Amino acid sequence: MRPQELPSKLRIVSLGNTPQNAEERAYSAIQSCFGLNCELLSPEPPPEFALDVLRGQCNSLEILDWLESRFPQPDQWIFGITDVDLAIPVLTFVFGEARLGGRSAVISTFRLHEEFYGRPADTLMLLSRIEKEAIHEVGHMMGLTHCLDRNCVMYPSNSLSQTDVKSIKLCPDCRSNLYS
Amino acid sequence: MSLVTMNINGHEVKAENREPILKSIRAMGIKVPTLCHMDGLEPYGVCRMCVVQVKHGKRTKLVTSCNFPAAEGLEIQTDTEEVLQHRRMMAELLLARSPEVKKVQEIAASLGITKSRFKVAETSDCILCGLCVRVCDEIVGASALGFIGRGKDRVVGTPWYVNTDSCIACGACTYVCPTGAMQMETLTKERWRRELSGKERICRYARMGLISNKVCPNNFECATCEVDQQLFDEFGTHPILALKPGLHQHPKQVGHFSLIEDRSYFQGHTWAKTSKEHTRVGVDDFAQKVIGGISRVAFRAEPGDVVHRGDPALNVSNNGHRATMLFPISGKIIHINPALEDDPSLVNEDCYDRGWLYTMKPTNSxxxxxxxxxxxxxxxxxxxxxxxxxxxxxxxxxAALSDGGELLHNFSRNLEKKDWERITNSFFSGGELS
Known part of the structure; x- marks a missing residue:
């Protein structure tokens, strides 16, 4: 499902505290990969409204709905970055979620930290994972579905190791799908 | 695959790159003794009877031909004095360990050895060739046997030497054992009838899914059983070696779902796998995961029925949700999987193998x-x-797409009726909520 038309602007907003430079890195990654006009917004509060108390995780679908109602301009896309753990009802967790061909996406840095896996902090790894997840989710907003190429940024990663394996680039097939 | 040129005993030979050189050597009619080698199993290289001399570049060395890969420019000698000396030494060692074994005696005799110089404290009929362990793992797919201990204490057995549920009592291990060390155990006739229920006396071929159902009246003494004889005649070998249920078809993962590459798939998420005798059908991993913990199955066709592609094959239910799976091919039903009626969760556990649904004779392959x-x-x-x-x-x-996470087990239980209907309509064939 392809978007009706490209947005005049993609607005990036952090929900609660996020790692230092996360928005800036997402901004430059999205801009250089898709050539979209991006804008950084001032931070919003953490998405407590979406918290599923039993699971201790926030429902990413509710966050997408909230983002769309909070920033309703139809010609602008909205991209959220949060540090809370995200999930949808059928999955154990998600790194990110986006409306396919829609105007909202959100990523979580919760499971991108090395510390989450009991290893020493690594800012460079964290930022490169944020870039990959940002491009992956914006790819969905641009109408791309998942790709079978392990190196393509649109490869669905079920675990962090798969995120680390995939590159930050779109494979030639996805790139040609993007502009066809 | 590219071809490479090698030289075997002075003759130029072409072989596929990286294919074990034993194949080319035997293709030339050269006799090479082996104990641990069997066609269809991964080479193992432990009996070391198949050693040959290989010269590659400037280096000459002795290698086991069963697992040495062919390469451009290899010069292979199969009968130099060094090779024969090595084989004689191995034969002597084996003869010391297993003096009673006919196959070892034969191989030793062919090398001119009749008596071993070595003395061992304890002789054994098992030469640790590993054929039983490998056939159980690679061909049967049960992995019930393994090696225990190391060095001189190494033996073949089940984990902790106890009876294991993984064993399907197919007898493939006794069939491939070159020495007769591996034997099927039988109970006395009285214990057999008294202690085992009908369920525990299911014929091994019924457990392998080759025949619908049969309670063994014969104390698992297959050698005197008519059914056993018929099936051996039909397949020309141990039936499980012909069917190879576990042969290296490890499922591969695509996103959250697994696939096996040896079969074709139907739009309604059922699969068909064709062998020489018949086609087996079942449901795929996608269907199994989406339907979730299957609590009941109902077969929609019986042996003898003629069905068409897209006809209903199976009703499954998962505590409230129901779905109907469709036949992937047209044909005549030969068997249904008897194990599923007792244990429908086999479809969840092993949808590509033990959880099969039907065997069929296809009408139009x-x-x-x-x-x-x-x-x-x-x-x-x-x-x-x-x-x-x-x-x-x-x-x-x-619609939204996400990155990350594993599917929650049995996630469909919590779906609302309209979502479940949409899913069964989109992917299977329509379903309902009871």
């Missing part, structure tokens, strides 16, 4: 081939279906 999704296209198809599934599961206003 050519048409099947052209309409089913072949293994090359199955990856892309599964990925597309996965994206489609998630867009349904996340569809509050419009």
């Amino acid at each position: 050519y048409e099947d081939k052209s309409t089913l999704i072949n293994p090359d296209e199955a990856d892309q198809w599964t990925q597309d279906e996965s994206d489609h599934l998630f867009s349904i599961l996340t569809d509050s206003k419009s």
